[in-house]
Amino acid sequence: MKLSGDLLAFAGRIGHTFRTPELLVQAVTHASISSATRPDNQRLEFLGDRVLGLVMAEALLAADTRAAEGLLAPRFNALVRKEACADVARELGLGDVLKLGRSEMMSGGRRKEALLGDAMEAVIAAVYLDGGFDAARDVVLRHWSGRIGAVQADARDAKTALQEWAQARGQVPPTYTEMGRDGPDHQPVFTVEVRLASGEGEIARSGTKRAAEQAAAKALLARLEKRND
Structure with missing residues (x-):
């Protein structure tokens, strides 16, 4: 062949x-x-x-x-x-x-x-x-x-870093919820919310569910770190 x-x-x-x-x-x-x-x-x-x-x-x-x-x-x-x-x-x-x-x-x-x-x-x-x-x-x-x-x-992705942040404070790992999916099948846009047991959360959108999760985790980490400065 x-x-x-x-x-x-x-x-x-x-x-x-x-x-x-x-x-x-x-x-x-x-x-x-x-x-x-x-x-x-x-x-x-x-x-x-x-x-x-x-x-x-x-x-x-x-x-x-x-x-x-x-x-x-x-x-x-x-x-x-x-x-x-x-x-x-x-x-x-x-x-x-x-x-x-x-x-x-x-x-x-x-x-x-x-x-x-x-x-x-x-x-x-x-x-x-x-x-x-x-x-x-x-x-x-x-x-x-x-x-x-x-x-x-810098090997830690945002989801890993957020989980480590939560565990260091005695919290369970954050949860990720798919809030919606828009666009055509070949080019979807996912909306995902991440939330900590303590109540803090963020929402992000991206072309893949995993990328949206990463973006939401990154946004929440940035807010938490700014609050703690």
Whole structure:
């Protein structure tokens, strides 16, 4: 089997030459277009998530040999979460080569964060199965290296920081409630409220539920820190 021109170019962007091209084809095939003879990327996604996690764990330990687990864990979470995978997918133009069913394509599937993140994990698995762990590590580190450096400076995301703020004061973790969802299916806007047991809360809107949660947590943290100054 030979890769099509667009997939061959994509393989060049990720930096791996496939000996078994079928693995890359499967990695970019969404369940909406799969069949008995065309497997989708869900099983590869499962494997790729674990490969990515191991590479990131190794990289973080090597980057900071003195960091305690309490510092390493939020850094790890920031690097392997779906948003990070989707960001890398966008940089590589993965959305342009996805194989989607008509309904998924019409609803903006090539831009959906969850779909891109899942496919990026599947691509990592495809590289791992094709070339082994060293090949997968090389690909991941090539495209995550800037992010690894960034989390060294400030790894705590807003949700983690807010939870730590609450726990330090004897409160239960904050709750997040989806207040609404507007816009078309391919470009939704989520409204999320975060609230502490003590009553303080904030509302934020964003294109993904998780991003709205982060924005709400960040806004509430800023208000709490200003109040405590």
